[in-house]
Amino acid sequence: MADTATASDARPPKSVVYCGVCSLPPEYCEFGGTTKKCAEWLEKAHPALYTALYSSEALSQNLSSLSVDAQKRAEKDAQKKAAKAEAAEARESEKRATxxxxxxxxxxxxxxxxxxxxxxxxxxxxxxxxxxxxxxxxxxxxxxxxxxxxxxxxxxxxxxxxxxxxxxxxxxxxxxxxxxxxxxxxxxxxxxxxxxxxxxx
The missing domain is CATH 3.30.780.10 (SUI1-like domain)
Structure with missing residues (x-):
């Protein structure tokens, strides 16, 4: 007969925070294209998690694990995504105005x-x-x-x-x-x- 887990062995379910802007977990917001807005939302809603993900220490630690080429690519990608998001927002506001x-x-x-x-x-x-x-x-x-x-x-x-x-x-x-x-x-x-x-x- 198979062993069944007792109630004391059961782990409580893990609670996951989802971003209020892009609906991804905050660790994946950078892939959603609205990183800046997501970071602003996270800072207001979950300051501790914001510090863990976006503090200068956390960012430098993440970048230090990458090679120099990968760091440059990551910076370029981040700049491109931010520029695209800003351009889309500008187009949207212009469209609304007219x-x-x-x-x-x-x-x-x-x-x-x-x-x-x-x-x-x-x-x-x-x-x-x-x-x-x-x-x-x-x-x-x-x-x-x-x-x-x-x-x-x-x-x-x-x-x-x-x-x-x-x-x-x-x-x-x-x-x-x-x-x-x-x-x-x-x-x-x-x-x-x-x-x-x-x-x-």
Whole structure:
């Protein structure tokens, strides 16, 4: 019969810290491309672990175990990754600055309206989740629909364009200058001129 481990032999599970930025264990953050942000997060959240990994003594000890060529390669790789991360962040912030959220009030029938919201995806908003939040917030139907150009927008039943503007600015931190309201009215059909019978001459 096989020996079974007793309760006293069992080891407690090991707790692992995961980075709040890249979700890797802090020892592997350097491979995620956001090392600088990860280090800042670790310093605030776990100061002891930060000291163990990023103190000048720890870094010099890690580098001393590498050959001179490997040290140079490691420094170059770290600089490249940091430059790429900074460039990506700059592109993202520039894209946000120029992006617009368009809130359109569309007339369906004489008294019925819908509100269409497009452009939220440029501000890293999950459209499906946002559609549910709009539905709950305004107690109305809300869904994600495809646009004619191939993109996606959120359609909310009812005329809630002013409320949506306030909610987008407050909830999703979209600058008010980047939000545009449009009203889309149906063109009224012009009545045909009355038919006049020709007068006999």
């Amino acid at each position: 992006s617009k959220v368009i809130i359109k009030r569309v007339e369906r029938n004489k008294r019925k309206h819908i509100t269409e919201i497009s452009g939220l995806e440029h501000f890293n908003v999950d459209l499906k989740k946002a559609a549910k939040e709009f539905g709950k917030k305004f107690a109305t139907g809300s869904s994600v629909t495809k646009t004619a150009s191939g993109g996606e927008e959120i359609t909310v039943q009812g005329d809630v364009s002013d409320e949506v503007l306030d909610w987008v600015v407050e909830k999703y931190n979209v600058p008010e200058d980047n939000v545009e309201q449009i009203e889309d009215k149906k063109k009224e059909k012009k009545a045909a001129p009355p038919m006049v019978a020709p007068q006999p001459t």
